[in-house]
Amino acid sequence: MAALAVVAAMxxxxxxxxxxxxxxxxxxxxxxxxxxxxxxxxxxxxxAPPVGTSRDDAGxxxxxxxxxxxxxxxxxxTVVHSSYLWTTEKxxxxxxxxxxxxxxRTRPVxxxxxWLRPPTEIERLLTTKRGPGVNCPGYLxxxxxxxxxxxxxxxxKSITLEYRVAAEQEADARTxxxxxxxxxxxxxxxxxTVTNLHLAYPDRPCGTLARPSPAARNTVFAATASxxxxxxYPRLQFAxxxxxxxxxxxxxxxxxxxxxxxxxxxxxxxWQAQANDYHDLGPWSxxxxxxxxxxxxxxxxxxxxxTYPEGDSPGGGTGIEGxxxxxxxxxxxxxxxxxxxxxxxSGQIAATRPGGKAILGYxxxxxxxxxxxxxxxxxxxxxxxxxxxxxRVAETAPNADVTVRGVGLPSTITFIASKPETTxxxxxxxxxxEVRVPAVDGKATGAITFxxxxxxEVAVRSYARNKLIGQETLxxxxxxxxxxxxxxxxxxxxxxxxxxxxxxxxxxxNDVVAYQYNLDDEWKTIPAADDDTAVxxxxxTPGWHDxxxxxxxxxxxxxxxxxxxxxxxxxxxxxxxxxxxxxxRRDGVGVPLEIELDSQLPxxxxxxxxxxxxxxxxxxxxxNPYAVITVTPTxxxxxxxxxxxxxxxxxxxxATTYTFGIWSGPVVTHTPEGSGTVGRTATFTFHPGLPNVAxxxxxxxxxxxxxxxxxxxxxxxxxxxxxxxxxxxxxVTSVGTDGAESDLRIExxxxxxxxxDVYSTYDWSRAGIGWTGYFYFATQLFGEVTEYHYRxxxxxxxxxxxxxxxxxxxxxxxxxxxxxxxxxxxSLTAAGDLSPVTDYDFTVGTAPYVVSAxxxxxxxxxxxxxxxxxxxxxxxxxxxxxxxxxxGGPATDVPADGQGRASITYTPAQNFESHALYVTGHKADGxxxxxxxxxxxxxxxx
Numbered sequence: 001m002a003a004l005a006v007v008a009a010m011x012x013x014x015x016x017x018x019x020x021x022x023x024x025x026x027x028x029x030x031x032x033x034x035x036x037x038x039x040x041x042x043x044x045x046x047x048a049p050p051v052g053t054s055r056d057d058a059g060x061x062x063x064x065x066x067x068x069x070x071x072x073x074x075x076x077x078t079v080v081h082s083s084y085l086w087t088t089e090k091x092x093x094x095x096x097x098x099x100x101x102x103x104x105r106t107r108p109v110x111x112x113x114x115w116l117r118p119p120t121e122i123e124r125l126l127t128t129k130r131g132p133g134v135n136c137p138g139y140l141x142x143x144x145x146x147x148x149x150x151x152x153x154x155x156x157k158s159i160t161l162e163y164r165v166a167a168e169q170e171a172d173a174r175t176x177x178x179x180x181x182x183x184x185x186x187x188x189x190x191x192x193t194v195t196n197l198h199l200a201y202p203d204r205p206c207g208t209l210a211r212p213s214p215a216a217r218n219t220v221f222a223a224t225a226s227x228x229x230x231x232x233y234p235r236l237q238f239a240x241x242x243x244x245x246x247x248x249x250x251x252x253x254x255x256x257x258x259x260x261x262x263x264x265x266x267x268x269x270x271w272q273a274q275a276n277d278y279h280d281l282g283p284w285s286x287x288x289x290x291x292x293x294x295x296x297x298x299x300x301x302x303x304x305x306x307t308y309p310e311g312d313s314p315g316g317g318t319g320i321e322g323x324x325x326x327x328x329x330x331x332x333x334x335x336x337x338x339x340x341x342x343x344x345x346s347g348q349i350a351a352t353r354p355g356g357k358a359i360l361g362y363x364x365x366x367x368x369x370x371x372x373x374x375x376x377x378x379x380x381x382x383x384x385x386x387x388x389x390x391x392r393v394a395e396t397a398p399n400a401d402v403t404v405r406g407v408g409l410p411s412t413i414t415f416i417a418s419k420p421e422t423t424x425x426x427x428x429x430x431x432x433x434e435v436r437v438p439a440v441d442g443k444a445t446g447a448i449t450f451x452x453x454x455x456x457e458v459a460v461r462s463y464a465r466n467k468l469i470g471q472e473t474l475x476x477x478x479x480x481x482x483x484x485x486x487x488x489x490x491x492x493x494x495x496x497x498x499x500x501x502x503x504x505x506x507x508x509x510n511d512v513v514a515y516q517y518n519l520d521d522e523w524k525t526i527p528a529a530d531d532d533t534a535v536x537x538x539x540x541t542p543g544w545h546d547x548x549x550x551x552x553x554x555x556x557x558x559x560x561x562x563x564x565x566x567x568x569x570x571x572x573x574x575x576x577x578x579x580x581x582x583x584x585r586r587d588g589v590g591v592p593l594e595i596e597l598d599s600q601l602p603x604x605x606x607x608x609x610x611x612x613x614x615x616x617x618x619x620x621x622x623x624n625p626y627a628v629i630t631v632t633p634t635x636x637x638x639x640x641x642x643x644x645x646x647x648x649x650x651x652x653x654x655a656t657t658y659t660f661g662i663w664s665g666p667v668v669t670h671t672p673e674g675s676g677t678v679g680r681t682a683t684f685t686f687h688p689g690l691p692n693v694a695x696x697x698x699x700x701x702x703x704x705x706x707x708x709x710x711x712x713x714x715x716x717x718x719x720x721x722x723x724x725x726x727x728x729x730x731x732v733t734s735v736g737t738d739g740a741e742s743d744l745r746i747e748x749x750x751x752x753x754x755x756x757d758v759y760s761t762y763d764w765s766r767a768g769i770g771w772t773g774y775f776y777f778a779t780q781l782f783g784e785v786t787e788y789h790y791r792x793x794x795x796x797x798x799x800x801x802x803x804x805x806x807x808x809x810x811x812x813x814x815x816x817x818x819x820x821x822x823x824x825x826x827s828l829t830a831a832g833d834l835s836p837v838t839d840y841d842f843t844v845g846t847a848p849y850v851v852s853a854x855x856x857x858x859x860x861x862x863x864x865x866x867x868x869x870x871x872x873x874x875x876x877x878x879x880x881x882x883x884x885x886x887x888g889g890p891a892t893d894v895p896a897d898g899q900g901r902a903s904i905t906y907t908p909a910q911n912f913e914s915h916a917l918y919v920t921g922h923k924a925d926g927x928x929x930x931x932x933x934x935x936x937x938x939x940x941x942x
Contacts, residue, residue: 020279022186023074024186025071028070030043030044030181037117038638051068051164052176076152080144081187082186084184085141085184086182089137090179091177092176092177097172099177101165102935103125105791109160130434134273147887156414165415179736189229194284196223199213207289209289212291216258221273226275234282235276237273237276241269265293271292293379295378297376297423299329299376303374305326308324308392317393317419319461320398326374333378334354334378335353335377335378341373367393368393368395371388374386397462402414408449409449413445415437415439417442417462422462423438423464424437425437426460453479453560456477482505482550489540496601497542505535507558512532514534518548529641545566545567556607573601580593585745585746588689589633589688593662595658597609597619597625599653603649607619608647611639618646637664638660642658665745666732666734668686668752670684679836682719686716688714688734690736692736693736701720701749706732708736713721725753730746731751754833755836757779758840759776766931769816770873772814775813785827786829791828793821820841848921848932849873850870854866863938865942868906870934872901879929881895881902882922883922912940917934
């Protein structure tokens with residue numbers, strides 16, 4: 001197959017298809033020679049080919065050699081990738097006798113071939129031992145890839161192969177044997193070829209050394225790769241080199257154009273193409289030549305247009321094609337012009353001659369202000385600077401509007417002229433004839449009939465006499481879905497249930513005989529009147545309604561569907577308790593329950609209700625369409641609220657009965673109220689949700705279930721002292737005297753930690769003695785804790801007032817001991833409760849303490865030329881000296897005094913820069929401390 005490869009990227013990049021062909025080379029003839037008949041040969045005898053020496057029935061001795069000729073023409077032009085010659089022995093005179101079988105490539109068998117004049121043996125292909133230890137009769141095969149490829153390289157059309165016994169054994173009568181005719185199989189592939197070499201975008205020929213094609217820095221190489229194997233998809237690669245430097249040859253794939261910017265202007269380059277079908281590389285193509293042209297035209301072209309003159313004066317008209325003239329101004333480097341517009345359209349047009357002109361017919365895409373960008377192009381494809389040709393388009397297209405009646409019915413198109421010189425308007429459906437109507441006082445109307453539904457294009461035009469002065473295309477949505485209207489039932493206002501009214505269906509297609517409508521999930525049909533309309537009478541039922549309507553034509557076809565929605569107010573109010581949808585259930589006997597009452601009736605003033613057969617009560621709606629009441633159930637199971645809406649005229653709506661189930665699980669209360677606290681005992685009381693409760697089964701925070709008897713009033717009390725903070729829960733079920741069980745009540749119980757939480761935002765594992773550590777105390781008992789009592793290691797107890805704004809309380813701790821330190825903290829409440837002790841371990845390292853009055857750590861201060869004194873101390877005991885360095889500079893040693901202190905002076909050189917000061921202490925035992933990193937931020941000295 002052939003594939004045009006323009007920028008070789010067109011070729012497949014997926015997994016390679018295996019298009020190499022497997023077949024058997026035809027055996028055109030076979031011959032055997034017999035020493036007993038030395039003047040003749042036997043061709044294509046219907047016997048098994050013989051080899052070696054054997055005796056016939058008369059006792060005569062025969063020595064045989066067999067020759068096989070195979071046709072190779074089917075492999076012409078291919079590369080053989082696998083090939084095997086194979087056969088099997090049919091008979092063997094004596095399997096116990098060793099025999100050496102040889103296969104030779106020979107000269108062809110001729111008419112004059114005999115035992116005395118056998119084909120010349122050219123190349124021995126196989127020597128194999130047969131006999132003891134080998135399967136007998138057995139298989140015989142050999143690889144023929146190299147042999148066939150060599151034959152194809154010599155352009156041979158056939159190959160002749162000889163089977164024989166080695167000369168030193170050939171006369172032994174025990175070596176005789178026969179074979180099946182050998183089969184020669186081959187898998188071969190046609191290497192792809194390359195033609196049609198050229199340069200693309202712009203197209204240029206292959207080029208000769210005498211006339212190389214010009215090429216820009218980014219050039220697209222193109223060629224046609226052809227492959228005789230069906231299903232192969234060859235890809236191209238290219239080679240290029242300066243003609244005077246063949247040693248600089250490089251190969252590449254040209255997927256998106258090739259960058260030739262490494263070659264100087266005027267360099268002559270040679271190039272070739274080669275195809276690869278994933279099996280074989282084809283031959284390199286003939287050599288083409290190009291010359292580098294890296295210099296684009298220096299000036300933009302001249303652009304003029306009589307239709308659309310440059311500047312602010314409107315020209316042409318909406319939708320009117322204009323003629324734009326491009327001029328290379330005699331620059332013979334210019335052979336074409338590239339243009340583009342702001343909407344993405346672009347193109348290239350050839351100049352009439354080098355440096356000459358070109359004419360572009362172009363219809364502006366934008367209304368009013370437009371731009372056309374034009375650049376000169378040379379033969380290599382280099383583009384010069386663009387000319388931005390700015391012009392204005394006169395508004396000449398008519399203002400047109402279509403009032404669509406539907407399909408098959410005359411719709412109305414209305415025109416208003418944009419220009420006073422307009423004498424007529426035209427309109428045209430796609431593939432239809434244009435209809436013209438005269439303009440009267442700049443206006444006109446026309447009839448237009450759409451034959452199908454959907455988005456329809458309508459071309460509209462303005463004419464001054466017979467001259468087209470403006471045009472555009474309208475996108476008109478046409479539907480044959482019927483019209484639905486109702487004075488009573490619509491989205492503008494909601495009617496009350498029971499109100500009579502009607503719907504009017506109007507046709508949006510011709511020949512309507514009926515309407516099908518679906519109202520409240522039931523399809524019904526109503527016949528159309530003589531004017532193709534229909535009126536449906538209906539009495540309002542409460543709720544939100546969706547109606548679907550479609551028209552039916554005489555031929556039984558139906559239109560698109562119209563969807564119509566409206567709401568009808570229920571005369572009865574609604575009631576709903578939202579808390580009953582909570583989980584775990586929170587409702588229960590004796591637990592107040594809010595119920596929302598709603599009504600959309602006009603002139604609503606409130607509601608009257610009775611709860612569970614009790615006395616009637618009234619509640620005002622406060623100007624809202626709802627009111628909220630609170631009831632307290634006295635029994636589990638079904639409860640009911642009967643509700644009526646009160647209206648301003650003193651009447652009442654029909655009643656609604658809202659029945660709801662109350663959870664029978666026991667109601668759980670606890671003291672003290674609110675969240676619990678670790679270590680503080682809480683008392684839980686179980687209140688019956690069912691009558692005649694005898695006992696309760698309960699579990700506190702997933703502990704084993706226990707049972708407690710109910711008191712005379714049906715309640716029971718248990719205590720619980722939480723040992724851990726977080727989410728806890730009480731699970732309880734009541735058991736009646738008759739064994740009846742209630743629902744399972746799951747009562748959440750939040751428990752706060754009574755211990756102080758201690759944390760620090762800094763890792764103190766390296767900071768040594770002399771530094772200050774900052775720690776934070778936090779408590780879940782906010783509002784109760786008034787102060788913290790703490791001590792460091794075995795030091796004295798200290799008191800710190802607790803934060804009153806809900807945040808953590810910070811404490812500063814001077815670091816005075818290396819290694820592990822412990823902070824012991826307790827909180828004290830206003831009630832005098834002291835919490836358990838929190839032990840917080842932290843590590844103090846050995847890094848020296850560094851301080852500077854002029855340059856505090858990590859603080860913008862000082863300035864260029866302002867010296868800073870940096871004092872070193874602490875870290876750990878026994879420091880004899882310190883070494884320090886700024887950023888990555890050299891380290892400097894400074895001795896420590898008798899108290900382990902030292903100081904240095906450092907003067908920054910520039911404002912608004914930062915430096916890192918590294919300080920390490922050296923101890924008497926030869927060890928070093930941790931290193932302190934101290935940040936110096938230099939300000940401007942102000």
